[in-house]
Amino acid sequence: MRRPTLEEVAAAAGVSKMTASRALRGAADVSKDSILKVREAAERIGYVGNQLALSLSAQRTNLIGVVVPSLSNVVFPEVLSGISAVLEGTGMQAVFGLSDYDPDKEREVIRNMLSWRPSAMIVTGLDQPDETLRLLRQADIPIVQLMDLDGEPVDFNVGLSHGAAGEAMGRALLTTGRRRIGYVGSGLGRDLRAAKRKRGFEMSLRQADLSLEAEEVAPDFSSPSLGKRLTRALLLKAPELDCIYYSNDDMAAGGVFACMELGIAVPDRLLIAGFNGLEIADALPVRIATSHSPRREMGETAARLALQAMTPERERLERIVAFTPRITLGSE
Amino acid sequence: MRRPTLEEVAAAAGVSKMTASRALRGAADVSKDSILKVREAAERIGYVGNQLALSLSAQRTNLIGVVVPSLSNVVFPEVLSGISAVLEGTGMQAVFGLSDYDPDKEREVIRNMLSWRPSAMIVTGLDQPDETLRLLRQADIPIVQLMDLDGEPVDFNVGLSHGAAGEAMGRALLTTGRRRIGYVGSGLGRDLRAAKRKRGFEMSLRQADLSLEAEEVAPDFSSPSLGKRLTRALLLKAPELDCIYYSNDDMAAGGVFACMELGIAVPDRLLIAGFNGLEIADALPVRIATSHSPRREMGETAARLALQAMTPERERLERIVAFTPRITLGSE
DNA sequence: TACGTTATCGATACCGGTATCGATACCAAT
DNA sequence: ATTGGTATCGATACCGGTATCGATAACGTA
Structure with missing residues (x-):
């Protein structure tokens, strides 16, 4: 049965079957x-029709493979929503991994997806090891690399330069007169984009003959x-800081809470800066500085690009779509 | 080529090919x-092997179809992570929709997934329309209905009773002596589970001869x-409230922020209660009451159940796995 | 009446794997 | 020399659809 x-x-x-x-x-x-x-x-x-046979x-x-590092960071669900929304009604179907x-798990996930013969792939970042890149190239389908911009894409690239974003935030914070600057971050070994932001940020400090006082x-x-x-630990080590840069807004929100408990005025005495422009930053009782990254739009753009790249139009497409995060300082 | x-x-x-x-x-x-x-x-x-042919x-x-309503609500990415983690290494692969x-979109997503002949399906809630249920039943594969518990499952059911959760929270809040209680919610037309919690909550109030003063x-x-x-709007209408129940912790966090800006002492003057036990509730500078729902575990359990149900063991499995959220009042 | 056209239909091959079973070669045992 | 077992291999059919092309019937026209 x-x-x-x-x-x-x-x-x-x-x-007959044919009819x-x-x-x-x-x-x-x-x-x-x-x-x-x-x-x-x-x-x-x-x-119910059988897509396998078809x-x-x-x-x-009608599959488009999408690989993201995690769903714990709100950023990726938003990207996936954007992709899903664009694909809706096109007959194409996103498959997430x-x-x-x-990196090893990523390679296996990608290999697995390719065995389903997707019509395009959307992957996160540009820092895949050679073997993974070879897999992607050999698949001979449109490849969109997402989120990141500092590197050479296999095929298409949609994202923003995290190095430049960190640097821009550094310069912006310096214009507010802050000079005693700290850093709070997490998982830099894995989160390569946060690490790039930190490097860019430090570079902007160096250009002003400054450096991170503590991290x-x-x-x-x-x-x-x-x-x-x-943040509590950092402020214990370096109570004189007047600004802290965080790896992202989640962490920065925690910084805000720490300051509230410690009775530190934000942003007057301590300026808090994050990254992403998360919804939660808007709701906080005090303003923080942040770079608004267009996560959903990046997802949408990647999906649209993947769709277009499956048509003859492919040749005429821009291979790199660069976004620039909008910085708000929140202090004024 | x-x-x-x-x-x-x-x-x-x-x-030869066979060899x-x-x-x-x-x-x-x-x-x-x-x-x-x-x-x-x-x-x-x-x-690279061809899974289609295979x-x-x-x-x-080796596919397990998973349908969730959204990725915007952090709850679902967590559930998906749990599912993904359990499937890891089993050779099975989750496909998300x-x-x-x-409901119409859900039916089409499910129909689409079934056309890929998944070995099991995990869907959210028990409130699917008849046509969707028929599709699922006819698929003749293990079906796990997730998150919700108030209803009759097609096959397997993993979740918690949202009605009971709301009622339990109501009773718990009443034991703290709060009597002037309000409600803040969102999207109750769509979020059936939040609506069930609200109904359960109101029932517990009625049992104490109380009702919501404002919502x-x-x-x-x-x-x-x-x-x-x-929250601002509610407190304008009903400034004398000593407790507000929210549809979930996201909303409750916003309530906390509103109180901070309005200078209202939480929880001393106003007790704030949410649902989910989200990470953010732990970090807030003040404590709120919440029901901790084991989201990741539910995902893990659903995935495990789906795997087991694909074996002869199927007959011996419990068809309903009930979780009970742990309530913390935060006030003490 | 013979013929071309059109509408409708079905037989067959194919996509890229795997299950199945028969074929072959080799070796040891009788 | 015959037999039987074992190791290795390949031809074939099949999974469930669709593309392709030839077949058939109905119809109008020369």
Whole structure:
């Protein structure tokens, strides 16, 4: 008692498999009478088409593989939502995979996805090891590398320069007169983009003959709790700081909470700066500085690019789409 | 210049397709010599297996379809992470779909997934329309319904009773002596589980001859910003409230921020209660009451159940796994 | 009446794997 | 020399669709 096949629908409708196939797809060369009979039969016995057979036969799938490092960081669910929204109604279907920030796992996830013969792939970042890049290149489908911009893409690239974003935030903070600057971050070994922001940030300080007075970094995943804990630790070591740069807004929110508990005026005495422009930053009772990264738009753009790259239009597409995060200082 | 097939690997290795197939799968009846030749050839020409052909031939896939309403609510990414983690290394692969809280869209997403012949399905909630339920039943694979518990499952059910959770929170709040109670919520038309919690909550009030003094509900998606805005509006209408129940912790966090700005002491003057036990609740500078829902565990349990249900063990499995959220009042 | 056109349909091959079973070679035992 | 067992291999069928092309019937026209 398996799932009914087209053959069975055809038998129930008293026509051949081919006629049934044509009838259900709305193809030409079928009489109205046959169409009705086949539709009725399919409905009656609960026929659901088989994409495996269809895709094998058609030599292409309606799948777009998407690999992100994690879902814990709100950034990625938002990117995925953007991708999903654009694909909606196009007949294309996103398939998500998680790499957990682990390059080996990422390679296996990608290899797995490629075995489903997706029509395009969207992956996070530009820092894949050679073997992974080779897999992607050999797949001979449009590849979109997402989020990051500092590097040479396999094919298409949608993102922003995290180095430049860190540097821009550094310069912006310096214009507010802050000089005693600290850093709080998490998981820099894995989160390469946060590490790039930090390097860019430090570079901007050096150009002003400054450097980070203190920093506190933990290997854990980023979260408000961790941000709070590390901020307390940092302020114990370096109570004179007038500004702290965080690896992202989650951590920065924790910084805000720490300051509230310690009675430190934000942003008057201590300016707090994050990254992402998360929704939570808007709701906080005090303003923080942040770079607004267009996460959803990047997802949407990547999906659109993937769709277009599957058409002959492919040749005429820009290979790199650069976004620039908008900085708000929140202090004024 | 398509992707190389097994046939081509076989030709390059000087053996037949069957021998190549056996060699790559590590099956019996192949000489060491052939294995080496085939492996080398496959590596050299960059062969990647074709799951379409494999699954069509084997009459089963390694796919588990998962449908959630959204990724905007942190709850669902956590559930998905749990599912992903359990499936890791089992050879099974989760495929995610989004319904956007839209029953029609959910039905189409499910229909789409079924056309890939997944080996199991995990869907959110028990409130699917009949047509969707029929699709799921006819698929003749293990179906796990997730998150919710108030209803009759198709097959397996993992979740918690949101009605009971709301009621329990109501009773708990009453024991603290609070009597003037308000409600702040969002999107109750779509978020059926939040609506169930509210109903349970109101029932517990009625049992104490009380009712909600005021409520503020908006159709938007839940967020700290919305929680903040609605809290301000509610406190304008009903400044004497000593307790507010929120549709979830995101909204409750916004309530905390509103109180901070209004100079209202939390929890001394106003007790704030949410749902979920989100990470952010721990980091807030003041304590709120919340029900800790084991989101990740529910995902893990659902995945484990799906895996077991695909084995002969199926008959011996509990069909309903009930979780009970742990309530913390935060006030003491 | 013979013929071309059009509408409709179905037989067959194919997509890229795997299950199955028969074929072959080699060796040991009788 | 015959037999039987073992190791290795390949031909074939099949999974469930669709593309392709030839077949058939109905019809109008020369």
